[in-house]
Amino acid sequence: MSSAQASVRVDYLSLMEAKEEDFRKVASKVRNKLIPKQGVDYKVSIALRPELKEGERLITFTHSACPYCRSLLTAALFERDGKVWIRKICPEHGEIEEIYWGDYELYTKFRRWQEDGRGVDNPHLPLAAPCPFNCGICPRHKSHPALVNIVLTNRCDLSCWYCFFYSEKAGYVYEPTLEHLKFMVRALREMSPISVKAVQLTGGEPTLRDDLIEIIEMIKEFGITHVQVNTHAIKLAYEPELAVKLRKAGTNVLYVSFDGVTPYTNPKNHWEVPYALENCKRAGLGVVLVPTIIKGFNDHELGDIVRFALKHSEIVRGVNFQPVSLTGRIPKLEREKYRITIPEAIAALEEQTGGEISKEDWYPVPSIAPLSRLVEGLTGRPQFTLTNHFACGAATYVFKDGDKIVPITRFVKVDGLLEYLREKAHELEGGGNKYLVLLKILAKLNSFVEWRKAPSSLRRRRSLLRLLYKILIKHDYSSLGEFHYRTLFLGMMHFQDLYNHDVARVQRCNIFYVTPDGRLVPFCSFNVLPELYRDRVQKAFGVPLKDWERRTGVKIADYKYRRNLRKLVEGDVYRRYYEGIVNVNSIPFEDHINASKRFGIPLSG
Amino acid sequence: MPIFTSFYLVCKAEDPKPLKLELGSDIYYILRGKAAKAELVEEREFLDEDLIELERRLSLLKLSYNDLIHGSYYIKARRFLIPHEGEGVLELMLVKWGVPRPLGEVYVLRWLGEEYELMIKVPLSNSRRLRRLPVFLKDRLGLRSFELRESWHSLKGESFKFK
Numbered sequence: 001m002s003s004a005q006a007s008v009r010v011d012y013l014s015l016m017e018a019k020e021e022d023f024r025k026v027a028s029k030v031r032n033k034l035i036p037k038q039g040v041d042y043k044v045s046i047a048l049r050p051e052l053k054e055g056e057r058l059i060t061f062t063h064s065a066c067p068y069c070r071s072l073l074t075a076a077l078f079e080r081d082g083k084v085w086i087r088k089i090c091p092e093h094g095e096i097e098e099i100y101w102g103d104y105e106l107y108t109k110f111r112r113w114q115e116d117g118r119g120v121d122n123p124h125l126p127l128a129a130p131c132p133f134n135c136g137i138c139p140r141h142k143s144h145p146a147l148v149n150i151v152l153t154n155r156c157d158l159s160c161w162y163c164f165f166y167s168e169k170a171g172y173v174y175e176p177t178l179e180h181l182k183f184m185v186r187a188l189r190e191m192s193p194i195s196v197k198a199v200q201l202t203g204g205e206p207t208l209r210d211d212l213i214e215i216i217e218m219i220k221e222f223g224i225t226h227v228q229v230n231t232h233a234i235k236l237a238y239e240p241e242l243a244v245k246l247r248k249a250g251t252n253v254l255y256v257s258f259d260g261v262t263p264y265t266n267p268k269n270h271w272e273v274p275y276a277l278e279n280c281k282r283a284g285l286g287v288v289l290v291p292t293i294i295k296g297f298n299d300h301e302l303g304d305i306v307r308f309a310l311k312h313s314e315i316v317r318g319v320n321f322q323p324v325s326l327t328g329r330i331p332k333l334e335r336e337k338y339r340i341t342i343p344e345a346i347a348a349l350e351e352q353t354g355g356e357i358s359k360e361d362w363y364p365v366p367s368i369a370p371l372s373r374l375v376e377g378l379t380g381r382p383q384f385t386l387t388n389h390f391a392c393g394a395a396t397y398v399f400k401d402g403d404k405i406v407p408i409t410r411f412v413k414v415d416g417l418l419e420y421l422r423e424k425a426h427e428l429e430g431g432g433n434k435y436l437v438l439l440k441i442l443a444k445l446n447s448f449v450e451w452r453k454a455p456s457s458l459r460r461r462r463s464l465l466r467l468l469y470k471i472l473i474k475h476d477y478s479s480l481g482e483f484h485y486r487t488l489f490l491g492m493m494h495f496q497d498l499y500n501h502d503v504a505r506v507q508r509c510n511i512f513y514v515t516p517d518g519r520l521v522p523f524c525s526f527n528v529l530p531e532l533y534r535d536r537v538q539k540a541f542g543v544p545l546k547d548w549e550r551r552t553g554v555k556i557a558d559y560k561y562r563r564n565l566r567k568l569v570e571g572d573v574y575r576r577y578y579e580g581i582v583n584v585n586s587i588p589f590e591d592h593i594n595a596s597k598r599f600g601i602p603l604s605g
Numbered sequence: 606m607p608i609f610t611s612f613y614l615v616c617k618a619e620d621p622k623p624l625k626l627e628l629g630s631d632i633y634y635i636l637r638g639k640a641a642k643a644e645l646v647e648e649r650e651f652l653d654e655d656l657i658e659l660e661r662r663l664s665l666l667k668l669s670y671n672d673l674i675h676g677s678y679y680i681k682a683r684r685f686l687i688p689h690e691g692e693g694v695l696e697l698m699l700v701k702w703g704v705p706r707p708l709g710e711v712y713v714l715r716w717l718g719e720e721y722e723l724m725i726k727v728p729l730s731n732s733r734r735l736r737r738l739p740v741f742l743k744d745r746l747g748l749r750s751f752e753l754r755e756s757w758h759s760l761k762g763e764s765f766k767f768k
Binding site: 044046047059060061062063074077111114115116117118119127128129130131138139140141142389390391503504507508 | 618619620621622653656657660661663664665667668669670671672674675676
């Protein structure tokens with residue numbers, strides 16, 4: 001389908017000195033031109049329902065876009081051989097079938113915890129198109145934004161072979177000015193009833209911006225309490241003062257890509273991560289490791305990644321695994337080769353930790369929603385609530401107890417506790433006395449913890465209980481923060497692609513992007529339909545490469561990273577960080593060189 | 606004469622979350638300072654082109670057509686004759702939804718062309734506010750009189766099948 005809107009361009013060079021208010025005017029002028037249009041950008045063919053075949057059991061129907069023409073189709077979710085599948089039929093491109101969730105039993109267990117949110121009171125767009133072609137945020141959206149991504153630049157100092165996003169590939173530089181960013185952040189703060197409090201600064205590579213610290217300070221001044229920076233952390237390996245500046249400016253955590261513990265599985269930043277972690281430790285800047293899991297490539301290292309994180313738990317706050325999202329046209333056989341879903345990743349982790357972290361230890365993200373509803377009932381104020389689709393993410397907390405990994409579920413009766421909180425939230429919503437309810441909870445809380453099974457650090461002075469009390473009574477950010485300092489968060493977050501696309505998940509998404517025209521677009525629309533969202537808006541507000549180079553005097557090619565492998569491998573920090581996890585001495589130097597080169601990072605020295 | 610389309614639907618779903626829903630509307634048009642009940646002239650099958658109109662109602666509940674197709678549902682498009690739409694059309698939308706205890710709500714929408722304004726939302730359990738609804742609407746719309754007697758059974762949820 002051709003796209004008439006793709007040609008919308010703002011003369012961004014003329015806006016370099018513009019004020020926030022000017023950006024508001026520009027945004028309102030171009031927004032309508034950027035919004036997807038039926039017949040031009042997408043079609044609707046929802047009448048046809050896929051039929052089930054022998055041995056298949058229907059779970060439900062949903063809507064899903066065709067990976068080839070973006071037509072909105074009706075899809076069937078069904079069980080076959082203990083797994084959940086999605087099938088849709090495009091009138092033009094035929095039947096498309098994909099695995100949706102690798103374990104039907106876990107699907108039904110997770111579904112039990114689904115909670116829906118109340119969305120936002122002040123959507124940015126009127127309801128004018130079917131989901132997911134009305135993103136912005138639209139009135140039917142069920143969740144409030146929990147975390148909003150702000151793309152600071154599409155420049156990157158790497159040229160990863162699989163990435164189509166960075167400036168040289170795109171042909172333009174997208175880099176909103178500080179005043180423009182103010183306009184976007186204000187749009188987040190104006191959301192009602194839950195104003196956005198957490199943002200992720202992303203790219204490209206956000207540390208390439210010279211004004212990054214100023215941007216973080218500005219965001220903090222707006223009252224955003226949580227700022228995380230999504231980075232490959234290579235710059236942080238070389239610039240210890242950057243970690244200090246980021247922390248001082250108010251960065252809460254770095255979100256660092258980390259695909260494995262060897263050069264073979266993590267050629268992006270295997271060598272730099274130890275140095276970056278060391279610098280972050282000195283600066284007191286926490287890190288979340290983010291492995292993208294690809295079947296047959298790095299799914300055998302999930303256990304080692306967790307062990308690596310626990311070894312450095314004084315600075316690593318969590319690991320957020322992301323099963324791969326397959327974008328672009330990928331043949332079915334290739335998809336089957338690389339595709340891994342959340343339950344399969346959970347099973348691999350169980351195997352690789354010898355059952356220390358098992359399938360039973362994981363809960364879907366919305367399972368924690370009753371706690372928010374409870375606090376809402378106690379305070380009388382709308383609360384930040386995680387109500388994304390149960391299939392989007394799973395989480396657990398683990399503790400280190402000597403050499404052992406102890407998940408929270410081994411000493412806290414999580415099912416019982418969550419059910420109890422749900423029941424009490426319901427009691428409050430039905431008009432129950434909040435003081436009485438709170439007293440009942442506090443009296444009962446201890447019965448959900450089996451102290452003899454708890455890690456020794458928590459048994460001492462029953463610190464876990466004090467933490468839970470603080471979360472329930474104070475229900476503030478510092479209580480939650482303190483909890484995260486004492487444990488390792490493990491998450492699984494499966495971003496969609498057009499093969500497993502499910503509109504029910506899009507409508508519940510709580511991770512958003514703010515676009516330069518002030519819209520809020522769910523992650524899985526922004527990146528899954530890039531021609532309609534990400535690429536379209538960034539191109540419209542971008543500056544052609546040559547113009548950008550002329551204006552700044554910087555050549556894009558000049559800041560590309562060149563890796564000094566010898567120096568990195570021989571460093572004490574490198575060896576110390578991987579000690580006990582992987583024997584780096586057994587890796588031939590030639591393998592280091594080949595891994596880096598194959599990935600597309602040239603060498604220096 | 607213009608036709609105004611509204612909907613009647615019943616839905617029950619289990620995935621991803623249990624949902625029970627019944628929704629229906631009474632339609633009034635405003636003429637010379639009075640609101641008159643519009644005549645239902647046709648009830649027909651739901652068509653793909655009705656999607657956005659339906660979702661504009663469902664979005665008030667943070668629901669969408671996608672929620673309906675997740676379960677079993679019955680839906681009809683109801684077409685009302687509007688002899689005069691210059692001063693707006695009022696839609697009294699009654700909703701019963703929720704699991705385990707269904708919640709009843711009345712939404713009053715004032716339509717001017719394709720745009721609507723949500724005038725008020727009243728829980729069916731609040732009988733005092735429900736009784737005052739005609740007076741509230743009369744005052745808000747500046748009408749000489751406004752009777753909801755004909756819709757009273759609907760407003761009390763008596764005409765709804767789903768209990």
